[in-house]
Amino acid sequence: MSRILVGVKRVVDYAVKVRVNPEKTGVVTQGVKHSMNPFDEIAVEEAVKMKEKKLASEVIAVSIGPSQSQEVIRTALAMGADRGIHVEVSGKEYDLLQPIHVSKILAKLALEEKADLVILGKQAIDDDCNQTAQMTAAVLDWPQGTFCNKIEKTDAGLTITREIDGGLETIKTKVPAVLSADLRLNTPRYATLPNIMKAKKKPLKKVGASDLGVDTNPRIDIISVEDPPVRQAGAIVPDVDALVSKLKEGGHC
Amino acid sequence: MFKVIEKVAPSNKTKYLLRLYATAAPKTSSNPKREVKKPQENASFMANIFRGSLASTQVFPYPDVLTEEEKELTASLIDPFERFFREVNNAARNDENSQIDEETLNQLWELGAFSIQVPNDFGGLGLNNTQYGRLCQIVGANDLGLGITIGAHQSIGFKGILLYGTPEQKAKYLPQVSTEKVYAAFALTEPSAGSDAGSIKCRAVKSADGKHYILNGSKIWISNGGIADIMTVFAQTEMTDPNTGEKKDKVTAFIVERGFGGVTNGAPEKKMGIKASNTAEVYFEDVKIPIENVLGQEGEGFKVAMNILNNGRFGMGATLSGTMKHCIAKAVEHCNNRTQFGKKLKDYKGIQEKIAQMSLIQYATESMAFQISQNMDAGSQDYHLEAAISKIFASEAAWYVCDESIQILGGMGFMRETGLERVMRDLRIFRIFEGTNDILRLFVALTGIQYAGSHLKELQRAFKNPAANLGLIFKEASRRAASSVGIGGTDLSPFVAPQLTATAKDAAECIDMFGQTVESLLVKYGKNIINEQNVLNRLADAAIDIYSMVVTLSRSTRAVNEKLETAEHELELTKAWCYQANERCRTNLKHATSGGHVNFYKDLSKVAETVLENGGVKTTNIVG
Numbered sequence A: 001m002s003r004i005l006v007g008v009k010r011v012v013d014y015a016v017k018v019r020v021n022p023e024k025t026g027v028v029t030q031g032v033k034h035s036m037n038p039f040d041e042i043a044v045e046e047a048v049k050m051k052e053k054k055l056a057s058e059v060i061a062v063s064i065g066p067s068q069s070q071e072v073i074r075t076a077l078a079m080g081a082d083r084g085i086h087v088e089v090s091g092k093e094y095d096l097l098q099p100i101h102v103s104k105i106l107a108k109l110a111l112e113e114k115a116d117l118v119i120l121g122k123q124a125i126d127d128d129c130n131q132t133a134q135m136t137a138a139v140l141d142w143p144q145g146t147f148c149n150k151i152e153k154t155d156a157g158l159t160i161t162r163e164i165d166g167g168l169e170t171i172k173t174k175v176p177a178v179l180s181a182d183l184r185l186n187t188p189r190y191a192t193l194p195n196i197m198k199a200k201k202k203p204l205k206k207v208g209a210s211d212l213g214v215d216t217n218p219r220i221d222i223i224s225v226e227d228p229p230v231r232q233a234g235a236i237v238p239d240v241d242a243l244v245s246k247l248k249e250g251g252h253c
Numbered sequence B: 001m002f003k004v005i006e007k008v009a010p011s012n013k014t015k016y017l018l019r020l021y022a023t024a025a026p027k028t029s030s031n032p033k034r035e036v037k038k039p040q041e042n043a044s045f046m047a048n049i050f051r052g053s054l055a056s057t058q059v060f061p062y063p064d065v066l067t068e069e070e071k072e073l074t075a076s077l078i079d080p081f082e083r084f085f086r087e088v089n090n091a092a093r094n095d096e097n098s099q100i101d102e103e104t105l106n107q108l109w110e111l112g113a114f115s116i117q118v119p120n121d122f123g124g125l126g127l128n129n130t131q132y133g134r135l136c137q138i139v140g141a142n143d144l145g146l147g148i149t150i151g152a153h154q155s156i157g158f159k160g161i162l163l164y165g166t167p168e169q170k171a172k173y174l175p176q177v178s179t180e181k182v183y184a185a186f187a188l189t190e191p192s193a194g195s196d197a198g199s200i201k202c203r204a205v206k207s208a209d210g211k212h213y214i215l216n217g218s219k220i221w222i223s224n225g226g227i228a229d230i231m232t233v234f235a236q237t238e239m240t241d242p243n244t245g246e247k248k249d250k251v252t253a254f255i256v257e258r259g260f261g262g263v264t265n266g267a268p269e270k271k272m273g274i275k276a277s278n279t280a281e282v283y284f285e286d287v288k289i290p291i292e293n294v295l296g297q298e299g300e301g302f303k304v305a306m307n308i309l310n311n312g313r314f315g316m317g318a319t320l321s322g323t324m325k326h327c328i329a330k331a332v333e334h335c336n337n338r339t340q341f342g343k344k345l346k347d348y349k350g351i352q353e354k355i356a357q358m359s360l361i362q363y364a365t366e367s368m369a370f371q372i373s374q375n376m377d378a379g380s381q382d383y384h385l386e387a388a389i390s391k392i393f394a395s396e397a398a399w400y401v402c403d404e405s406i407q408i409l410g411g412m413g414f415m416r417e418t419g420l421e422r423v424m425r426d427l428r429i430f431r432i433f434e435g436t437n438d439i440l441r442l443f444v445a446l447t448g449i450q451y452a453g454s455h456l457k458e459l460q461r462a463f464k465n466p467a468a469n470l471g472l473i474f475k476e477a478s479r480r481a482a483s484s485v486g487i488g489g490t491d492l493s494p495f496v497a498p499q500l501t502a503t504a505k506d507a508a509e510c511i512d513m514f515g516q517t518v519e520s521l522l523v524k525y526g527k528n529i530i531n532e533q534n535v536l537n538r539l540a541d542a543a544i545d546i547y548s549m550v551v552t553l554s555r556s557t558r559a560v561n562e563k564l565e566t567a568e569h570e571l572e573l574t575k576a577w578c579y580q581a582n583e584r585c586r587t588n589l590k591h592a593t594s595g596g597h598v599n600f601y602k603d604l605s606k607v608a609e610t611v612l613e614n615g616g617v618k619t620t621n622i623v624g
Helices: A038-052 A067-079 A089-093 A099-111 A132-140 A193-199 A240-249 B002-008 B012-022 B032-036 B045-047 B068-088 B092-097 B100-113 B130-140 B145-155 B159-164 B165-179 B302-337 B351-378 B384-409 B419-429 B437-464 B466-484 B499-531 B534-563 B569-593 B595-614
Strands: A003-007 A010-011 A034-037 A058-063 A085-087 A115-120 A142-155 A158-164 A167-173 A179-181 A205-210 B182-188 B203-206 B212-223 B228-240 B245-256 B261-266 B279-290
Touching: A003 A034, A003 A038, A003 A099, A010 A067, A034 A038, A034 A067, A038 A067, A038 A115, A038 A142, A058 A067, A058 A099, A067 A085, A067 A193, A067 A205, A067 B068, A085 A099, A085 B534, A099 A115, A115 A132, A132 A142, A132 A179, A142 A167, A142 B466, A158 A179, A158 B212, A193 B068, A240 B182, B045 B384, B045 B437, B045 B499, B045 B534, B068 B100, B068 B130, B092 B145, B092 B419, B130 B145, B130 B302, B130 B351, B145 B159, B145 B165, B145 B182, B145 B212, B145 B228, B145 B419, B159 B165, B159 B228, B159 B245, B159 B302, B165 B228, B182 B212, B212 B228, B212 B245, B228 B302, B245 B279, B279 B499, B302 B351, B302 B384, B302 B419, B351 B384, B351 B534, B351 B569, B384 B419, B384 B437, B384 B534, B437 B534, B499 B534, B499 B569, B534 B569, B534 B595, B569 B595
Parallel strands: A003 A058, A003 A115, A058 A085, A085 A205, A115 A179, A142 A179, B182 B228, B203 B228
Antiparallel strands: A010 A034, A142 A158, A158 A167, B203 B212, B212 B279, B228 B245, B261 B279
């Protein structure tokens, strides 16, 4: 096995309280702290670990998005990835970019870069789609190992422990393959300052989606983005009888 | 009126005292030849207001030294730094254990936190003062004890090698202290030499073959003293004056390795705060130091020590501005959630005033710190007064803010669980170490006065040969005329946002009054001003208030010009801060000169003498 492609998405930081923008077309991103999607950090960590164990020769970090996406590529490089590819998609096109587009881009890059493994986060914490890894495997017609809890190299390929409802499932797969990282796969390292410095010198290539022959024109429109309804204030009732009569009033019993 | 000038000329004794007081000798030599030289031009804003003149370049506009790329880099470092404190470090545990555990230290080394300013070539991060300051804020907000461990290492421990090291010294030691997990320490203080650092007793004697120095003596309260393998040590050495052949003790700085042999240390001291950091006595017994380990020139050690301290002082302001942010956040969280008498705390005017005052003083501290760091990065050498002011200001501001946070949280604030009591204990030392605030106040007042005095002397000389110096005389005459007829010699309005015109006028008047006060003090006391510590302290406080006004005016103007989202808020902060600073400054200047206060100082001295004589309070107990 030689090359691993990792997808890294720039998302609003998990600690930020998201707000819907006044136009109701999305959430406020201006002046809001962004960072790498936490599941992607786990994917990067796994790839870097495989490189450290000499199971891989090169780790390539890919991010798709506006120019700021390069920040998360730099973070991946500081964590140990060898080089980065920034696929620039911006403006409305980016706002409406869907997993189907992303998976086509990743599939194209996987072939171009002769990757043997594509490791992605199981989902991004902004749109929570949980589709990209599966779709990428389909586009490539490669086997997939989703929600990875453990990845082991065997002579024949990989043994993967997956997180499923109520337990774990172990599967075997050949390579090339597409994997998606679940929460417990590893604990990602954080980029140290000296490594951030060194990452500045690592190569970062920029390409457009059209260069890859992928049509990213939006096919959907966002009609409206709304806050979840605010919970109504409760009331404290003095005793059980009052509670029962209140419930009856409300038609609950 | 120039008669008085004769009195002003600092005598050699004055200079000696100044040096002792200073803990930071500016670039004055004791060479008597200097008397006939032109006084050194000084770009320092603060130095110049002592002679009633405005040197605006270092304060207006607010400096902006980082390139876009540097700003981006700095921003990318913040997250991992914060993450370390969130996920790896545990300040409460460090305090409890009085040490930082091995694993945390290892990660701190890997993070690069021990060599932030060491050039890349030697394994460091190669950041400038401003970038360092930004990281210090994060440290200050999270763990001051750990901050001392990394600060004692790089801000003073090996700073001397960065500033004065030969290429060989740098190549040998900087990689060790950057990546090889070798701790550094700065060893100046001795049992009998605290603030009076010139009186140290450690002694290094040159060996007969001239290849070594043999060091003997001991140092106390050395941060990292128990863990450092490389130390910057100061000791007396016998120097011969090349002109007169006279032998004299002068301080020399050395790089001492524990491996030289004869270096031992005492047990870790038990302290009130910053417990995570190691503090210990260090003993030197016949330590053989190779001659090439002299740091800087032989006999120039005092200057080396003072410049290291001066150079690192700005970092304290940056650090503590972060601490204050943390304290304010704690208080705000409580105010927003706690209900008493049916209202949230945040809705009470009394609480609002506290939160506002805390925010004002945090803004002023941060504005100072990053103005100084950026001036230093721009290559200024004239930042010592400002750095001293920022150290005094920051350490007192942080104490106040932490204290008020605890007050707002009430009983909750007093509990260890809340984490503020640890911050309060940690903060106490900041008013004491690296030059006590008391000594630094005298340093600020006396250095400024000395600078003003040297300019008055120049004027006096100009009058001896008026024809040759007409320009100078006219300039001075018109400046004085302008300020004496009250049109105000100083005008800050061109430098500030239009919304701040009135505030800037108040500040400008303070600057004028300050210059006049210094002049009248020189007339009144002459060189004896050095003994008038009550007056000097008030003068220093007035200077501190002026600096705080100017930095906030400058920073909020920047916010307006750059159309920052926070501009409106910053204007409010500045106006409210300056309103108080202006009043306080005027009061202090009045108290520096008024007859009533002169008597009051005498009364204070009398009271103190009685109590001191008596060995304690001397009153008759009411109930016998």
